[in-house]
Amino acid sequence: MSINVLLVEDSPGDVRLTQETLRNSKLPITLHVATDGVEAMSYLRHENGNGQSPRPDFILLDLNLPRMSGREVLAEVKGDDDLRTIPTIILTTSDAEVDILRSYQLQANCYLTKPVRFEEFETLVKSIDDFWLTKVKLPGRGNASD
């Protein structure tokens, strides 16, 4: 049973880099991509032809997005009784103090800054894979490592 990850990211380069990095994972990961906030919410609420989309086990969310920002998406998700249990990790280029504080206030589960160097990015994605997708027990899935 594969792990469904929703990646909300408008930069195709970053999407691809994440995909490339996760390709080496030992786990069967299915990456779903939304390129802006509106798309992300449609996916999560099964709207606009997303009727059969699987509920993600995990959300990787960029903050700077067109149409609807990552902060708004975060607020919607954490304000929704059904969706709020999905672990949501902020993955962004911003290292501004206000963004970090605001995100945790909106109950983000984790805040990560995209590293500039490829190796570091690779390490970061691997550590997400290693920690959040392997060690952490996610709701409704029992022990992920089994």
Add this chain to the structure above:
Amino acid sequence: MKKKSFLSRMVRLAFGLAMLTLLLMGAVSYRWMVISDDSDRWVRHTHEVLSNIQDLALAMESIESATRGFVLTGKESDLDAYRANVARVAQDQATIRSLAVDTTVQQIYIPQLQVLSAERIQRAEMVINLRRTKGFASAMAAVASGPDERDTEFQALIGKTLDKELLLRTQRVARTDGYLSQSKTILILGILLGISITGIASWAAVHDSDKRAAAEESLRQSEDNYRGLMEAAPDGMVVVNQAGEMVLLNAQAEKQFGYRRDELLGQKVTNIIPEGFAERLIADGTRTAAEALAQQIGTGIELIGRRNDGTNFPIEIMLSPLESAEGILVTAAIRDISVRKNAEMHLARMEERYRGLMEAAPDGMVVVNQAGEIVLLNAQAESQFGYRRDELLGQKVTNIIPMGFAERLVADALRPVEVALAQQIGTGIELHGQRKDGTAFPIEIMLSPLKNSEGILVTAAIRDIRVRKAAEEHLAMKLEELSRSNRDLEQFAAIASHDLQEPLRMVASYTQLLARRYKGKLDSDADDFIAFAVDGATRMQQLIQDLLAYSRVASRGKDLLEISSEDALRQAIKNLGGAIQESGAVVTNGSLPNVLADESQLVQLFQNLVGNAIKYQKGGTPHVHISAVMDANRKWTFSVKDNGLGIEPQFFERIFGMFQRLHKREEFSGTGIGLAICKRIVERHGGTISVESQPGQGSTFHFSLDATALKSQQDSEVVLCQ
């Protein structure tokens, strides 16, 4: 005074009336005498007329009877009586004519009487002639046929004349009686009037003298008062009469002039005031004494007084008139003004000196009184404002400084003028001056008060600050430009570094991915090209990150707080952990103080400096020592001393610039921004950074930070890390 004169006027009037009455009575008596005399004369006159007329009638009878006697006798001697009576008739007629000359009626009767008597005498003559020539018979016949009616006519005329005369007499007597009774009445009334007027006058006189006594008493009283007032006066007082003699003086006057009172009383005032006083009391051709005096009353006249010992001193006299029994006296209040005169002279000298100082001043100087009028100015002020001196003196200062100056001199509801002024003294006030041609120019005025006899004057030093203003404006403009360009630059750096970073991350990431996935799978050229691309992208990323860090010194800086510089150094050493371990560096420090700083920036500062010290080495064990001393300006000077390569003096400045490198990349990596960031951090903290070094002898970097408290700390060596 008024009452008294009224009374005396009444007394005078009463006596005048009495006199007039007496005169009137005299006149009436005299007239009475004249009238009674006249009437006597008339009575006598009438009697004379009457007796003459009767005598005339008698004489005529005698002529008739003498004629008849001669006819009977024919004796010539009998004619003597006849002749005598003819003469008597002529005599009587003449007398009557002369007496009756004043009564017109008698003048008519008397000629008729004359005619009739002449006719009778003529007939008698004719009878006498007949007797002589024709004898007795014819003469007798003539007598017998005589005209009897003529005789009767004569008798009637005599009777008429007598009646007339008697009537006249009665009328005259009646008139005289009338006059007399009138005169009697007038005399009686006159006497009564005289008695009553005399009574009134006596009463008035008695009353008046009572009043006069009372007035004299009050005058004496007021004179006593006046004397008392005089003695109490602070000034010398001298009372002088119209002759210029002193009649009264007070103790102060004695003291002033050094005389005893009795030495001065009755003496000429010119003894003590030789000139200018006595002259003022005297009438001259154009004015009376009263006018002469009136012109001087109340005015302070400055004269010279002469003391008993002959010395002179300046006085001021004030005159006032004093009416007295002896005429108008003049009271002179005499004030010794030698102190004031001296002060005035002193002041005049001071003013002269002040004027000299004013003219010597480099600034325009204007002295203004409380009314805002210019009372003094110097040549510089003339040329500044383009006016001639006489065009400004006495004019309102608002003519040359329209706003902000005059207002400052004026008291308002909240403060008196002294306070208003005191608040402005010494402060440089920037205002606008206005030249004669209407152009305005910026000025700075400095006010200072100047007390003189006219009150507080204000001296304003006026400086033309056009040049300074222009320089200030230029400076402010440049400063604004500079800060704008700085802001632009910072914004540019932040935006550039952040926005450039994203695409660059793509370039770098994918070239690295490329390198990893295809290394050795393509030809060797492709491997080289990929390696260059990776290197370039990586270096550019580093540059951008450094640039961002540099720009963030200002944009992400936090407030300066009191922190421990030692803690900051420890944190920096911890961050440098890997490099220190690798190089085996020995980092030591003296006692480090608390300073006012942004902690994370101080950490970065230490990290960059210690990091450089470890990095630029020739191969031995790096030794780094950090210490701090307080300088005279209460600033801490930190020193970071190493045993590294050292720097040549010509690069001391350049190394703190952006992207300045002294070494090839192959020798030492780095973008050359570390020290630029250090400089920026130190400058943001209000300090300076510098280096002293000799190549091969190591370098010492100094930077200064503000102290938080006066705490002298001993420099003790502590090994922190090895």
